[in-house]
Amino acid sequence: MSSHTPSKVRSLYKMLLRESTKFHNYNFKEYSLRKVRHDFRKNINCNDPSRVSQLIGEAESNLQMLRRQAVIQNFYKAEPLVIDTRKTNKDNGLESTFSSS
Amino acid sequence: MSLNKLSRSLTSKFLSPHLYGLNNNFKRDASASSTDGSSKKTPQLRPLYLDVQATSPIDPRVLDAMLPYMTSYYGNPHSRTHAYGWESEKAVEESRAHIANLIGADPKEIVFTSGATESNNLAIKGVANFYKDKRNHIITTQIEHKCVLDSCRYLENNGFSITYLPVQQSGIIDLKDLESAINKDTLLVSIMTVNNEIGVIQPINEIGAICRKNKVFFHTDAAQAVGKIPLNVESMNIDLMSISGHKLYGPKGIGALFVRRRPRVRVEALQSGGGQERGLRSGTVPTLLAVGLGSACKIAAQELEYDHQYISKLSERLVNKITENIPEVIINGDRERSYPGCVNMSFSCVEGESLLVALKEISLSSGSACTSASLEPSYVLRAIGAEEDLAHSSIRFGIGRFTTEAEIDFTVERCIQHVQRLRDMSPLWEMLQDGIDIKSIQWTQH
Numbered sequence: 001m002s003s004h005t006p007s008k009v010r011s012l013y014k015m016l017l018r019e020s021t022k023f024h025n026y027n028f029k030e031y032s033l034r035k036v037r038h039d040f041r042k043n044i045n046c047n048d049p050s051r052v053s054q055l056i057g058e059a060e061s062n063l064q065m066l067r068r069q070a071v072i073q074n075f076y077k078a079e080p081l082v083i084d085t086r087k088t089n090k091d092n093g094l095e096s097t098f099s100s101s
Numbered sequence: 102m103s104l105n106k107l108s109r110s111l112t113s114k115f116l117s118p119h120l121y122g123l124n125n126n127f128k129r130d131a132s133a134s135s136t137d138g139s140s141k142k143t144p145q146l147r148p149l150y151l152d153v154q155a156t157s158p159i160d161p162r163v164l165d166a167m168l169p170y171m172t173s174y175y176g177n178p179h180s181r182t183h184a185y186g187w188e189s190e191k192a193v194e195e196s197r198a199h200i201a202n203l204i205g206a207d208p209k210e211i212v213f214t215s216g217a218t219e220s221n222n223l224a225i226k227g228v229a230n231f232y233k234d235k236r237n238h239i240i241t242t243q244i245e246h247k248c249v250l251d252s253c254r255y256l257e258n259n260g261f262s263i264t265y266l267p268v269q270q271s272g273i274i275d276l277k278d279l280e281s282a283i284n285k286d287t288l289l290v291s292i293m294t295v296n297n298e299i300g301v302i303q304p305i306n307e308i309g310a311i312c313r314k315n316k317v318f319f320h321t322d323a324a325q326a327v328g329k330i331p332l333n334v335e336s337m338n339i340d341l342m343s344i345s346g347h348k349l350y351g352p353k354g355i356g357a358l359f360v361r362r363r364p365r366v367r368v369e370a371l372q373s374g375g376g377q378e379r380g381l382r383s384g385t386v387p388t389l390l391a392v393g394l395g396s397a398c399k400i401a402a403q404e405l406e407y408d409h410q411y412i413s414k415l416s417e418r419l420v421n422k423i424t425e426n427i428p429e430v431i432i433n434g435d436r437e438r439s440y441p442g443c444v445n446m447s448f449s450c451v452e453g454e455s456l457l458v459a460l461k462e463i464s465l466s467s468g469s470a471c472t473s474a475s476l477e478p479s480y481v482l483r484a485i486g487a488e489e490d491l492a493h494s495s496i497r498f499g500i501g502r503f504t505t506e507a508e509i510d511f512t513v514e515r516c517i518q519h520v521q522r523l524r525d526m527s528p529l530w531e532m533l534q535d536g537i538d539i540k541s542i543q544w545t546q547h
Contacts (some may be wrong), residue, residue, distance in 0.1 A: 027150075027503035037369055069161040079147045082462045083511050086324075089244070 005052060012047065012059045013040050022070035026084040035072045062074060103408035113264030119430045139268050149463045149508050153348075153501035154218035154297050154325060154443055155470035159393070160350035160502070164397035167352065170389035181376055185432050187211055202260020203398040204323075204342060206359050212378045213386050213394075216247040216356035219292075219371075220343035223358055224320045225252040227368035228289050229261060235289035240264045240305075240317075242274055243294055243387065243484040244485030247469070249322055249391035254290075262286070271435035271478070272301035272485045280311055289318045294326035298468045298481040298497060299434030300443025302330065309505075318366055322477070324348050324356075329440055340366045346390065349503060350396030358382075408502050409441075415500050415509050416441035422513040429533070430493055433482055444498040447491040451523045452529040456496060459519040465514050466497050490539075 013036070018034035043055055150158070159533075170192060178193045194208065201208040214220045229239065241253050243265050254264045264282045266274050272294065290312050294302050305321060312319035318396050320341035326332060327342075328349035334342060339359070346355040360381065374383025400406075423446065424430050433445040445468075448456065453467040468479040478492035487495075487525025498512070524530040529539055 023161075027158070027505065030505045031403055031503050032161075063167045065162060068168075072164070073161060079145045081149055082144075082146045083149060084508055 007081065009052075009059075010038075012056065012063065016059065017066075019066040019070055021089055022066075022074070024074045026081050028073065035073075052062065126381045126415075132157075142305045146462075148461065149511065151498050151500065151504065151508070151512060152466050152470075153499035153504070154300075154497060155395075155466060155499070156347045156353065156500050157350045158503060159347075159352055160397065160400060161398045162400055163351055163393050167389045167393045168191070169398050170392050174388070176388070178386050179294050179375070179393075192387055192507060193388055194337045196391045196398075199367060199395040199402070200344065200357050200397040201359075202333075203328065203483065205335050205404070206342075206358060208313075210334075210359050210362050212358045212360055213391055214358055214382055215354055217246075217343045217345035219355075219382075220345075220356045220358040221246070221248045221320075221322055222252050223368060223371055224250065224341040224343060224360075225289065225291055226256065226371060227381070228318055228366065229256050230369040231367045232288050233260075235287045237288040238264070238284060239263045239289045240279065240287060241291045242268060242293070244268055244272065244296055244298075244481045246297055246324070248471070249293070255502075264483060268270060268484050270486050271438065272296060272299050272332060272433070273303060273438060274308075274309065275485040276304065276307055280309065283311070283315050283317060286316050287315070289320060291320040291322070293324075294332065295323070295329065295440045295443070296481065297325050298479055299445045299485065300303065300325075300439040300441075300484065301434040302438055302440055305332075305337050305339070312340075313338040325345045325443070327345070327441065327540075328398065328405060331405065332388055334361070341368075344394075345374045346397060347399050349397050352390050352393040355387065356392045357394065370384055377486040390406075404502070412500050412504075413441040413503070415506060415521055416444055418506065419498060419500070419509050419513060420444060420453065426513070426517045431487075433485060433495060442500045444500070445494055447482075447487065448496070448500070448520050448524075449491060449494065450527045450533060451494050451520055453494045453496055455523055456494070456519060459523065460512075460515055462515060468497060477486045488540075493544055 016036045020029060020036055023029035023032060046052055046055065077097060104125040119167040135514070168240055174185070174188050176183070176185025176187075176189040178186065178189035180189075193213075196207040197213075199209045200206075202213050205401075212223075214223060225239070228235075229253070237260060239253060239256065239261055241249060241263065245253075250265075253261075253265075257263050266278050266282060269273050279290070290308065292305075294305055295302050303321075306323075309387070310320050318340045319338060320343070321339055322343045322495075323343035324343055325331060325348055325542045327344045332342075341361040344357040344359070345356075358381075360368055368381055370381050370383065372383050375385075377383055377386060411474065419515060420432065427448065431447040431449065433447060449455075457465055457467060478487075479495065482492035482495055499508070532539060532542075
């Protein structure tokens with residue numbers, strides 16, 4: 001494993017989490033956060049260099065997918081869920097002007 | 102008996118307008134309580150979704166895989182003369198491989214259809230029509246999906262004899278019944294893997310072994326099972342298997358049928374045309390939907406274990422909290438032998454439909470979506486021997502990959518509140534609390 005890998009992994013982890021929070025859809029956002037955390041935790045002790053580079057590759061393509069999906073899904077926002085607003089009252093202002101319905 | 106008649110006459114004469122009236126009252130109540138003097142403009146909120154047995158949302162990863170085929174790559178996968186066709190064909194074949202991999206099949210054994218209903222029709226009618234001169238007996242169960250039961254009824258009108266196996270109170274068939282039902286004319290056994298209403302898992306391994314021993318074809322409707330529980334067509338001796346796209350976070354309008362090649366199962370096509378899908382299902386394969394199903398299967402293969410663990414945890418939380426806080430709750434189907442993502446409960450003295458109306462913040466169903474417009478109690482619950490009143494009071498909770506713990510807690514909270522409220526209004530509940538056996542009451546006939 002090259003010396004710059006841990007910092008690369010850390011920054012990928014942070015970017016994946018940040019991208020996940022961009023989902024307007026409550027369920028997708030929660031799932032994405034949970035899944036990113038789970039996958040990183042599961043592989044935290046992975047020392048096999050080829051496996052590490054494979055995992056980094058997967059994370060990079062997942063990051064691209066999340067970037068695309070967060071944008072696309074947010075074009076077609078639905079009303080927030082009954083459960084959702086209790087936590088995220090703050091993002092009701094600006095975003096609702098772009099909401100599709 | 103008379104209660105039964107009374108409820109039927111109520112259904113036909115009064116209940117639907119009455120229900121609408123109720124509905125309006127609830128809406129008025131809700132708007133009155135939500136305004137509470139402050140401001141009239143409250144944001145419209147969406148109910149939670151706890152009905153994944155009806156359909157599941159498309160996973161963003163699946164949509165991401167589909168989008169290229171909805172935009173740039175629109176070629177007909179059957180076009181052999183240009184790149185547009187080749188790239189689509191490649192995508193379809195990759196998807197086929199993902200589906201086959203999930204169920205332990207060969208890609209050549211997968212036929213794309215429009216969904217599990219078509220797959221079930223093709224499997225049952227297709228096999229029956231091909232072998233009708235040799236054998237004409239089909240065995241199925243009383244708790245199958247409507248499309249299997251209706252296909253069987255159609256064949257019954259066309260000279261086939263059908264055995265509808267009963268199920269035990271657990272919702273599971275008795276293997277001895279199956280063995281004794283098989284005779285020399287038996288062509289096909291069609292038994293679903295996971296039931297769509299109560300979630301029970303049939304002993305597919307054992308059924309497969311019995312069918313193979315007796316040289317009978319074995320079809321299973323695995324729409325609710327593929328991607329949720331591990332399945333292998335080889336070790337389970339399955340000859341035909343129906344798969345649905347939108348039950349495993351894929352798109353609607355696509356499904357697949359596994360048709361075994363060795364030993365070969367012959368199927369007569371239902372529709373004539375260009376002979377696509379080895380002549381079994383003519384019509385252009387919708388590339389983008391096929392890619393969606395393939396990608397959903399690929400994800401399911403990776404995440405099956407993780408999803409199952411997570412869903413089991415949520416399911417346990419739901420069941421424990423409800424049974425701890427609400428007395429007289431009956432869980433339909435054997436929990437030990439069920440898929441945890443499908444929880445079917447009956448609350449005694451509470452009408453399922455009233456509870457569904459009251460729980461308007463949660464999208465639930467009292468059973469199958471196909472029959473959700475009818476007020477008749479579910480035939481599945483009747484088959485497991487549920488009393489008429491309990492069959493009327495059932496609610497199905499569907500937990501999926503995207504359900505959260507907070508959603509479960511919210512659902513439980515609302516359930517407790519409304520079951521309590523409805524029971525407080527119910528004279529039957531009062532009688533039950535006083536120790537009167539409701540079944541012993543002689544209702545006067547009108």
